[in-house]
Amino acid sequence: ILNVEQSPQSLHVQEGDSTNFTCSFPSSNFYALHWYRWETAKSPEALFVMTLNGDEKKKGRISATLNTKEGYSYLYIKGSQPEDSATYLCAFNVWNFNKFYFGSGTKLNVKP
Amino acid sequence: DAGVTQSPTHLIKTRGQQVTLRCSPKSGHDTVSWYQQALGQGPQFIFQYYEEEERQRGNFPDRFSGHQFPNYSSELNVNALLLGDSALYLCASSLGGVGDTQYFGPGTRLTVL
Numbered sequence: 711i712l713n714v715e716q717s718p719q720s721l722h723v724q725e726g727d728s729t730n731f732t733c734s735f736p737s738s739n740f741y742a743l744h745w746y747r748w749e750t751a752k753s754p755e756a757l758f759v760m761t762l763n764g765d766e767k768k769k770g771r772i773s774a775t776l777n778t779k780e781g782y783s784y785l786y787i788k789g790s791q792p793e794d795s796a797t798y799l800c801a802f803n804v805w806n807f808n809k810f811y812f813g814s815g816t817k818l819n820v821k822p
Numbered sequence: 823d824a825g826v827t828q829s830p831t832h833l834i835k836t837r838g839q840q841v842t843l844r845c846s847p848k849s850g851h852d853t854v855s856w857y858q859q860a861l862g863q864g865p866q867f868i869f870q871y872y873e874e875e876e877r878q879r880g881n882f883p884d885r886f887s888g889h890q891f892p893n894y895s896s897e898l899n900v901n902a903l904l905l906g907d908s909a910l911y912l913c914a915s916s917l918g919g920v921g922d923t924q925y926f927g928p929g930t931r932l933t934v935l
Contacts, residue, residue: 714864742921753825754912754926761921799864808920809855809878812864 712736716800716813723790724821730786731816733800737781741803744810745774745785749796757785757798790820824849826927828913834933835903843898843930847915853877854896855924856888857912865912871896872918900932908934 715734723729735743742761746754758767763778771788787794797817801810827846835841847854853872857865867880871890885901894915900907910931914924 716864744923746926751928753928756923756925759921759923801864803921806920807878808853808870808916808918808922809867809880810857810865810914810924811867812857814862814864 712802712804712811714800714802714811714813716798716816718816719814720817720819722819722821725790725792727790727820728786728788729790729818730784731798731818733783733785733813735781735783735800735802735811737778739804740778740781741805741807743776743778743783744801744803745783746799746801747796748799748815754799787818790818792820792822794818795820826913826915826925828911828927828930830930831928832931832933834935836935837903837905839903839934840899840901841903841932843900843911843913843932845896845898845913845915845927847894847896847913848925851915851917851925852894853916853918854890854894855914855916856896856898857914858882859910859912859929860906861909868898903934905934908932 745757748754760776765776797815801812855870856868859865869879910929913927916922916924
């Protein structure tokens with residue numbers, strides 16, 4: 711069983727604050743790291759997929775970095791808005807297996 | 823373009839019964855994966871179907887079985903339901919390559935009484 715750890719478990723911030731979360735994964739046999747945003751009662755939405763050590767991806771105010779050698783990824787949200795409130799999940803693949811190993815998520819609540 | 827759809831949205835069953843959940847993949851996708859999300863946990867991989875065959879399987883008992891149809895839609899069947907099978911069941915579709923993004927449906931909430 712491959713463990714994916716996400717921290718913190720939950721986060722409460724004020725509108726306008728910047729925030730970041732961590733996803734830790736086993737570094738051996740790494741192939742890809744995925745981030746999803748999951749709003750209540752909706753489908754998880756794919757944010758990023760990263761494969762190379764040092765990858766950085768950006769989508770609007772959200773960005774992510776990847777360190778495959780030490781086995782972690784950071785997700786950053788700049789200037790959080792109430793609509794950013796959601797659970798953020800990370801998942802990774804190992805080489806030659808298409809199944810995703812998920813963390814348990816970071817639940818973000820942004821107060822107006 | 824319709825995304826991944828799942829039916830039903832909610833389902834209540836009693837212990838020992840059998841249940842079938844359905845999934846239609848995103849247009850153009852040929853691979854369907856099923857995940858179980860228990861309360862407070864991340865989604866756990868059940869199995870994946872490609873070309874109407876089970877390609878990979880997670881650590882779930884044989885009570886969990888599936889099927890993929892020629893139009894790539896899929897079913898998840900669970901026999902002899904246990905209380906512990908109560909969870910959100912998510913379906914995801916993709917093009918099937920390792921590392922390809924999986925696109926998820928909204929899930930089916932199963933409650934076993």
